[in-house]
Amino acid sequence: MRYLIVSDLHANWEALEAVLADARSRFDRVICCGDLVGYGADPNAVVEWVRANCHLVVRGNHDKACTTQEDLDWFNPVARAGALWTVQNLSKENANYVRELPKGPAFVDSLEILHGSPWDEDDYVAGAEEASEAFGYLESRLAFFGHTHLQGGFIWNHARIETIPPVSSRHGRYSIKIDPGCGYLINPGSVGQPRDGDPRAAYAVYEASGQAKVFYHRVRYDVAAAQRKIYEAGLPAYLAERLGAGR
Numbered sequence: 118m119r120y121l122i123v124s125d126l127h128a129n130w131e132a133l134e135a136v137l138a139d140a141r142s143r144f145d146r147v148i149c150c151g152d153l154v155g156y157g158a159d160p161n162a163v164v165e166w167v168r169a170n171c172h173l174v175v176r177g178n179h180d181k182a183c184t185t186q187e188d189l190d191w192f193n194p195v196a197r198a199g200a201l202w203t204v205q206n207l208s209k210e211n212a213n214y215v216r217e218l219p220k221g222p223a224f225v226d227s228l229e230i231l232h233g234s235p236w237d238e239d240d241y242v243a244g245a246e247e248a249s250e251a252f253g254y255l256e257s258r259l260a261f262f263g264h265t266h267l268q269g270g271f272i273w274n275h276a277r278i279e280t281i282p283p284v285s286s287r288h289g290r291y292s293i294k295i296d297p298g299c300g301y302l303i304n305p306g307s308v309g310q311p312r313d314g315d316p317r318a319a320y321a322v323y324e325a326s327g328q329a330k331v332f333y334h335r336v337r338y339d340v341a342a343a344q345r346k347i348y349e350a351g352l353p354a355y356l357a358e359r360l361g362a363g364r
Contacts, residue, residue: 118226119143122305122321124150124263126167127179128157128203129309129360132318133166135338136308144322148225150263150305151177151232153215154207156199156356157309158346164211175221177232177264178239183207184216195353202352222256226325229257233264241265242302245278252278252300259301259329261321268306268319268333274299283313284335295329303331316340316363 121144126133149171154160160183167174179196181187183203192200207215221231221238234240234247235254241264242251248271262270268283275298283306284291295301306319313319317335324330344357 118325119145120228120323120325121147122150122261122303122323123147123308124232124261124305125152125177125266125307125309126154126163127152127307127309128154128160128163129318129343130157130159130162131339131343132309133163135336136318136320136334139334139336140320140322146172148172148228148230148261149174150230150261151175151218151221151238152179152263153177154183154203155179155196156352157343158350158352160203160207161211163309164207164215168211168214173223173225173230174218175223175230175232176215176218176238180215180218184212186216195355198353199356202350206350222260224257227257227259228323229255229260231260231262233262235260239264242271243267245271245280248273248302249278251302255300255302258297258299259295259303259323261303261305261323263304263307265304266307266310266312268304268311268313268321268335270301270303272299272301283315283319284333286315289336290332290334292330292332295331297329301331305333306335310360311363314363316361
């Protein structure tokens with residue numbers, strides 16, 4: 118079984134299209150670690166694709182905010198404006214779907230699926246200290262998470278926590294072998310709004326058969342088209358500008 122793992126799509130249809138074209142037939146099922154909406158200008162197109170194609174999805178904090186389940190007071194002004202715009206523009210059917218997304222962790226086969234941390238879906242696992250705590254909560258040796266928009270993750274090898282880097286800006290992919298004796302927190306990175314300095318859309322593929330592996334990928338997409346839609350929608354200009362920098 119091969120799983121396409123995506124996260125933090127953030128209503129960026131151009132980025133999602135590029136990921137699907139790049140992944141092509143290299144997967145059997147799709148898993149999403151949350152944040153389908155927020156920030157971008159194509160919430161309906163993205164949600165409709167997820168509804169039709171994803172085997173398992175857990176909700177993200179923007180999924181809650183954009184369906185009025187979350188208090189927006191703790192969002193920064195730009196994120197708040199994006200959420201309010203999405204509330205106004207998400208169709209009733211798609212809003213109902215997003216509203217009903219399950220809270221992580223969720224499980225499929227031997228995989229644990231999260232948005233943020235295993236103890237709180239809204240907490241970030243961005244460094245080794247948070248990862249060390251997170252491994253104590255996991256029920257599976259292999260977990261996928263998002264929320265940070267940072268591709269990579271962490272390996273627990275019983276002696277220490279190792280940090281997995283993102284794909285190099287000079288390359289399109291790399292892979293790691295899964296040692297069944299270790300624990301893994303795998304972040305595929307953000308499809309729709311990377312924040313690791315690389316504007317390319319990020320995703321991962323998990324190959325479960327034989328020698329299990331995780332393949333990390335980056336792919337270029339039409340950033341200018343996604344930016345243009347954000348400007349035309351009247352969303353904050355910063356949401357468009359940051360796509361070009363991957364920040």
